[in-house]
Amino acid sequence: PSLEVEFCGRLYENPLMNASGVCCMTTDDLDSMARSRSGAFITKSATSTDRAGNPEPRYVTVPLGSINSMGLPNKGIEYYLNYVLDRQKRFPSENPPFMSVAGMGIDENIKLLNIIQDSEFSGITELNLSCPNVPGKPQVAYDFELTDRTLKSVFQFFTKPLGVKLPPFFDFAHFDDMASILNKYPLAYVNCINSVGNGLYIDVEKESVVIKPKDGFGGIGGEYIKPTALANVRAFYTRLNENIKIIGTGGIRTGQDAFEHLLCGATMLQIGTELQNEGTGIFERINTELLQILEQKGYQSIEDFRGKLHSIT
Numbered sequence: 001p002s003l004e005v006e007f008c009g010r011l012y013e014n015p016l017m018n019a020s021g022v023c024c025m026t027t028d029d030l031d032s033m034a035r036s037r038s039g040a041f042i043t044k045s046a047t048s049t050d051r052a053g054n055p056e057p058r059y060v061t062v063p064l065g066s067i068n069s070m071g072l073p074n075k076g077i078e079y080y081l082n083y084v085l086d087r088q089k090r091f092p093s094e095n096p097p098f099m100s101v102a103g104m105g106i107d108e109n110i111k112l113l114n115i116i117q118d119s120e121f122s123g124i125t126e127l128n129l130s131c132p133n134v135p136g137k138p139q140v141a142y143d144f145e146l147t148d149r150t151l152k153s154v155f156q157f158f159t160k161p162l163g164v165k166l167p168p169f170f171d172f173a174h175f176d177d178m179a180s181i182l183n184k185y186p187l188a189y190v191n192c193i194n195s196v197g198n199g200l201y202i203d204v205e206k207e208s209v210v211i212k213p214k215d216g217f218g219g220i221g222g223e224y225i226k227p228t229a230l231a232n233v234r235a236f237y238t239r240l241n242e243n244i245k246i247i248g249t250g251g252i253r254t255g256q257d258a259f260e261h262l263l264c265g266a267t268m269l270q271i272g273t274e275l276q277n278e279g280t281g282i283f284e285r286i287n288t289e290l291l292q293i294l295e296q297k298g299y300q301s302i303e304d305f306r307g308k309l310h311s312i313t
């Protein structure tokens with residue numbers, strides 16, 4: 001069997017990539033992703049200029065996952081754009097890395113996307129509408145009117161492939177409302193989900209929180225969030241028109257977890273917490289485990305089962 005996937009008109013040797021934010025802050029991080037067995041990779045969400053982010057400790061690995069309140073630290077959009085344009089020149093036959101952007105508001109999102117639109121970048125852009133950790137800045141995607149207004153403005157000028165990174169939703173009315181907004185726009189994909197916002201992890205021995213920002217509140221990733229991630233992948237897969245693809249993110253630690261996301265309808269798969277834990281060797285491991293599952297089940301390709309989750313009749 002083969003793990004090859006077609007996404008936005010490009011062929012990838014497998015569906016695995018990093019989740020923006022993990023292993024993508026510096027050019028060294030990005031080079032290690034480029035050397036790995038991932039099928040693709042994405043930059044840290046960028047703002048107009050570099051940001052230090054929140055005080056540390058701001059990312060902690062915990063037994064069932066992770067908690068983070070990084071606060072959007074990044075080197076600024078020019079740093080990442082220079083990196084991806086350099087790779088485009090040096091490796092013209094390869095798929096360019098994905099670019100992620102996260103403005104502090106609609107104006108900065110427009111500005112960031114204009115920079116990408118006016119550049120030679122020929123890859124895929126991810127608009128992050130779900131950063132949960134900038135104090136005083138609510139997640140855009142929890143404001144449906146703002147999301148609609150943002151996408152309306154963006155698609156007045158942006159003609160390159162664009163996806164949006166969404167937070168988790170927990171209510172069918174919200175799945176329906178968000179899907180009806182997203183279906184109005186020529187999106188390449190929707191990425192479900194970002195970390196589950198504003199969780200709390202406690203160190204009982206110290207009787208304390210474990211991260212410094214926001215009195216210890218931070219986005220939750222890892223095993224904790226797989227059921228929520230799978231539900232969001234499935235909810236949007238079944239509601240969005242079929243040319244809007246799904247990237248599945250959340251709780252992928254094994255080939256089985258990857259299989260579950262694909263069964264729900266995901267086309268590409270992003271790994272955050274487990275990549276942070278294990279390093280880039282994880283891509284070799286999960287590709288191997290996923291291939292074993294296809295072999296055991298007699299599938300030749302992911303197309304044979306993508307989205308074909310059974311309900312109970």
Ligand SMILES: O=C(O)c1[nH]c(=O)[nH]c(=O)c1I
Pocket residue numbers: 021045068069070071072073102128130131132133134194195219
């Ligand atoms: O705190 C962060 O930098 C961060 N952390 C996350 O868990 N998701 C995000 O989209 C972001 I922009």
